[in-house]
Amino acid sequence: MSESRRTPHGVDPTQPNSARIYDYLLGGKDNYEADRAVAQRMLAIAPDTRTLAWFSRQFLLRATQIAAEAGIRQFLDLGAGIPTEPTVHDVAQKIDPEARVVSIDFDPVVFAHANALLGSADGVTAMLADARDPDDIIERVRRDGLIDFAEPVGILMVGVLHFIMDDERPADIIARFREVIAPGSYFAFTHGSDETDGRFQAQSTKDVKDSPSQVQYRSTAEVRDMMRGFEILDPGIVPLQEFLGGDLPATRLVLLGGICRKP
Numbered sequence: 001m002s003e004s005r006r007t008p009h010g011v012d013p014t015q016p017n018s019a020r021i022y023d024y025l026l027g028g029k030d031n032y033e034a035d036r037a038v039a040q041r042m043l044a045i046a047p048d049t050r051t052l053a054w055f056s057r058q059f060l061l062r063a064t065q066i067a068a069e070a071g072i073r074q075f076l077d078l079g080a081g082i083p084t085e086p087t088v089h090d091v092a093q094k095i096d097p098e099a100r101v102v103s104i105d106f107d108p109v110v111f112a113h114a115n116a117l118l119g120s121a122d123g124v125t126a127m128l129a130d131a132r133d134p135d136d137i138i139e140r141v142r143r144d145g146l147i148d149f150a151e152p153v154g155i156l157m158v159g160v161l162h163f164i165m166d167d168e169r170p171a172d173i174i175a176r177f178r179e180v181i182a183p184g185s186y187f188a189f190t191h192g193s194d195e196t197d198g199r200f201q202a203q204s205t206k207d208v209k210d211s212p213s214q215v216q217y218r219s220t221a222e223v224r225d226m227m228r229g230f231e232i233l234d235p236g237i238v239p240l241q242e243f244l245g246g247d248l249p250a251t252r253l254v255l256l257g258g259i260c261r262k263p
Contacts, residue, residue: 013032018081038204046252052253059188063186064188067186075156076137078155079157089103106131160190165214181262193255194217231260237257243257
């Protein structure tokens with residue numbers, strides 16, 4: 001599908017959107033009927049998907065905390081979605097009030113919400129940009145003095161990579177960010193696993209076929225290959241339940257998560 005078809009140019013309430021589906025699963029109100037319909041079909045097959053959405057949110061916050069405790073003071077939150085409290089900057093600035101966050105999403109609806117909700121927060125900038133175009137993001141954050149790539153950066157790609165199709169070369173996108181960040185930088189991500197329930201994969205793929213939120217489930221080995229050049233921290237690339245620890249239930253939708261460090 002062409003880039004123009006996949007990139008939203010404005011609000012289209014008839015097309016499901018990954019950020020708004022996620023917002024609905026988290027109990028938010030910034031979603032439309034098309035988003036709720038997809039979410040309800042997901043929940044009909046896998047009622048535990050709402051629980052997994054909360055696991056994903058906890059992983060994002062845990063990854064931010066780990067990076068901040070390691071000394072990271074600037075973050076790129078790619079595919080940030082509609083702001084939900086606590087936010088990435090809440091966690092980072094609890095450790096260091098001077099921490100900076102650039103909250104990036106390619107959906108103008110999400111950008112509008114981020115501007116409204118984050119615009120008055122110190123050290124936080126909302127940016128309308130596409131994670132599939134790392135050069136544009138790198139140039140803009142450099143030009144505007146938002147990120148100093150001579151210092152370590154925390155890059156967050158939670159709930160993003162499985163929406164990047166094979167022909168959009170997700171490994172190359174990650175490699176470009178890896179090239180520009182300083183040693184000691186952190187990269188945290190989640191990715192939909194091909195071990196997800198087959199009915200769920202088929203339904204979710206069908207639901208978003210002609211939308212900006214097409215999905216590609218991949219194996220752990222494929223995801224690991226994307227992380228070449230990074231040191232993958234313990235416990236490795238694992239289902240979110242294993243990363244978060246405790247006696248968390250398995251879910252039909254399997255999300256892999258990992259935290260990497262640039263040596």
